[in-house]
Amino acid sequence: MDSDPVVAPRGVASAGARDQEFVEFVGASGRYLLRTALLLCGDRARAEELVQATYERTYRSWRVARAGDPRAYARRVLVNLRIDGWRRTRREVLVEPGALPDPARPDHAGDVVARSAVVQALARLPLAQRRVVILRHLLDLTETEVAHELEISVGTVKSHHARGIARLREIFAEGEGDPR
Structure with a gap:
């Protein structure tokens, strides 16, 4: 018995295509976001964690992020995450x-x-x-x-x-x- 292939509604990308698009975004933006995070926190390990958290949040909102400028969206997420960190620690030794x-x-x-x-x-x-x-x-x-x-x-x-x-x-x- 043949089954019809599942077709996504018009304007909706399949999960695989969306994931591939996000993977390409990560490859293109990784160095930029890591550099930004390093400038904001001064510690490579924290910067890498910050970028990872940024990608996690950006992926969860990928539909919104890709509708505009994904790099600007991710940068904004990164800055906001770092600001939250500053609020928690207030004073830290870099x-x-x-x-x-x-x-x-x-x-x-x-x-x-x-x-x-x-x-x-x-x-x-x-x-x-x-x-x-x-x-x-x-x-x-x-x-x-x-x-x-x-x-x-x-x-x-x-x-x-x-x-x-x-x-x-x-x-x-x-x-x-x-x-x-």
Whole structure:
């Protein structure tokens, strides 16, 4: 007895096609999201966990995510997950001082120390300013994109950005960091 093949209704992708589409998205966005997570949390293990949680949430809402810009949707999920983490921990040490390499060594120790100083300076900013500075400078989003991402006005983005950059200049002028 022959059975008719199951045909998905028009406009609805089969589960296999949807899964394949998501797998392709993961392959295309993995490095970008991991880099973003590293900038937000400063620890590779936490960044990898954050990306994994981001993919989990994005997959659950894949129909909504793929209707727009899936990469922007996943980035927003990632940022929101990290914000939730900040709210839970409030204060955290990003890098133990003893874990930093000796800057006198000829390898890239100077770059590591400079990056650590920038990450520690960013951690001293209020949450709203930190989010704006990271999205503007480390992810190269425009003011309008940041406003849309954080659901705030462009004017608020501009004021948070100006205050955040001014505070970072103060931190580095105090000699508490050497961004090179």
